[in-house]
Amino acid sequence: MKNNVKVQRAIHNLTQQDLAGRIGVSRQTINALEAGKYVPSTVLALKLAKLFEKDVTEIFELEPTD
Amino acid sequence: MKNNVKVQRAIHNLTQQDLAGRIGVSRQTINALEAGKYVPSTVLALKLAKLFEKDVTEIFELEPTD
DNA sequence: ACAAAATGTAAAGTTTATTTGTCATATTGG
DNA sequence: CCAATATGACAAATAAACTTTACATTTTGT
Numbered sequence: 001m002k003n004n005v006k007v008q009r010a011i012h013n014l015t016q017q018d019l020a021g022r023i024g025v026s027r028q029t030i031n032a033l034e035a036g037k038y039v040p041s042t043v044l045a046l047k048l049a050k051l052f053e054k055d056v057t058e059i060f061e062l063e064p065t066d
Numbered sequence: 067m068k069n070n071v072k073v074q075r076a077i078h079n080l081t082q083q084d085l086a087g088r089i090g091v092s093r094q095t096i097n098a099l100e101a102g103k104y105v106p107s108t109v110l111a112l113k114l115a116k117l118f119e120k121d122v123t124e125i126f127e128l129e130p131t132d
Numbered sequence: 133a134c135a136a137a138a139t140g141t142a143a144a145g146t147t148t149a150t151t152t153g154t155c156a157t158a159t160t161g162g
Numbered sequence: 163c164c165a166a167t168a169t170g171a172c173a174a175a176t177a178a179a180c181t182t183t184a185c186a187t188t189t190t191g192t
Binding site for chain 1 (some may be wrong): 177
């Protein structure tokens with residue numbers, strides 16, 4: 001799983017804190033997510049996609065190892 | 067999180083076992099997923115969407131409580 | 133009706149997501 | 163330059179996803 005949350009967040013000019021608050025997770029979750037440290041839940045993915053007005057697949061991409 | 071995996075599976079005429087095998091999870095995971103017992107990971111959601119050739123949002127829908 | 137296949141469900145265990153707390157470093161604005 | 167804000171990172175704890183095993187019920191095909 002790759003994601004480009006960091007880029008989307010930059011586009012929308014939000015801090016990790018802001019973003020975390022808007023979708024109801026902790027800042028560390030956003031930080032670790034951007035660092036590719038884990039795969040988020042579908043709820044989280046859908047909320048991010050909705051907030052960024054993007055398709056889920058435009059933010060999250062399956063990798064061969066998934 | 068609502069989902070219509072059961073419907074998609076019916077459309078594609080797959081058993082829970084088949085589907086589980088194709089996306090690499092256990093049958094019980096599919097069963098529980100269809101029963102709405104938990105929120106799947108984004109990897110699982112993306113794999114299902116890919117297999118069913120649907121948008122993730124056509125299979126999974128956020129609910130007000132999410 | 134019978135047997136096989138499919139589904140529902142549940143408990144126990146393992147792995148992974150997410151939180152909370154904390155600290156160090158970097159970046160930004162006055 | 164200084165102070166505030168933002169980011170990176172880590173560890174311990176909790177919650178939730180997912181597996182395995184197992185069994186009961188339902189559905190399907192002959």
